[in-house]
């Protein structure tokens with residue numbers, strides 16, 4: 001591909017990536033950037049002048065997909081403004097059956113469409129588009145794991161690492177298993193090697209990614225479970241903070257609960273999506289746990305680590321949800337006292353079981369319930385944040401705060417965002433901060449020790 005690299009570097013081509021959706025997509029954008037950087041492209045801070053625009057898409061909610069189409073339509077003029085420029089659409093939208101072909105027909109100015117499994121083919125797609133002037137589609141169901149795809153991460157002390165791809169769960173509202181295919185775990189040695197390299201390059205905090213990290217290991221011949229992987233990372237790499245997402249409540253093992261408080265690097269935070277507080281709705285969602293099972297897990301986690309932070313995802317207005325079901329969700333939120341909850345109105349996705357269920361709710365009822373839930377979540381978040389006032393916490397500094405260099409911000413082990421005054425840039429350092437007030441979503445404090453670096 002020397003011809004392609006020569007073409008890109010001689011012309012000084014630039015790229016701009018717009019990412020939609022979850023952390024998985026954010027990490028996949030880092031891989032797309034890695035491939036483009038390795039070919040000689042330069043990242044452009046502005047979309048308006050870029051020679052290649054990539055929309056890395058999400059299809060989990062109808063709203064996100066509609067927003068994509070709106071934004072994509074606006075790019076028609078870009079091709080005139082920047083002659084010779086390319087438009088690429090990647091990720092979950094083109095990975096859906098027949099979607100890439102439909103997208104190319106609807107938007108004739110799109111040059112490349114590739115799915116979640118196509119990043120490693122980007123080089124040859126660019127050759128076809130740039131050198132052979134062809135429009136290209138790569139959205140097949142080849143779900144093999146390709147290692148050693150270059151990754152361009154932002155300069156940060158934190159990094160994402162994939163451990164498992166796909167999902168076998170088929171929650172009835174979710175399109176992901178149809179798009180990202182069945183579960184495939186990476187080899188533990190490949191994961192350890194990647195984390196080790198990141199640590200050697202100054203990363204100290206790792207977030208392991210997967211649609212359901214708890215299923216890690218199923219299908220691997222080496223018989224390493226998720227909790228065993230955590231133990232290996234704790235002992236075999238230099239990582240200081242370890243996080244993971246997302247966990248499925250039905251798959252949390254005793255051994256995993258036991259890792260909390262025992263593994264030094266494992267942060268005192270778990271994101272455990274509950275989706276509903278009603279066992280009846282959970283059954284319709286095919287979540288395969290009950291309200292009681294979920295609350296039991298929370299109880300055991302809190303017993304193990306009393307100040308563990310718990311965050312969740314909740315869907316409001318699933319087909320057939322009654323006022324009584326919804327009140328069960330409210331009472332569960334009150335009982336668990338979440339540190340944060342990401343709340344969503346149910347979104348109908350064609351091809352899922354829930355889309356064909358009876359009892360789809362009126363939008364007005366759903367938004368009224370969502371507003372009630374959000375008000376409660378806001379209150380529990382405030383109550384949880386208030387518990388930090390007067391406490392001194394370890395913060396990994398991630399960036400300048402809203403007021404530039406005078407203010408720094410970072411996260412506690414419990415994933416709370418903290419800002420504090422600072423005369424110097426401390427990005428990547430661990431500092432101790434005494435919390436003095438709480439804001440709407442974050443904490444504020446005074447730095448009392450800057451020496452606690454590792």
Ligand code: SF4
Pocket residue numbers: 167168169170171174175176177211212248
């Ligand atoms: S566990 Fe359920 S919600 Fe999560 S990706 Fe799989 S099917 Fe979707």
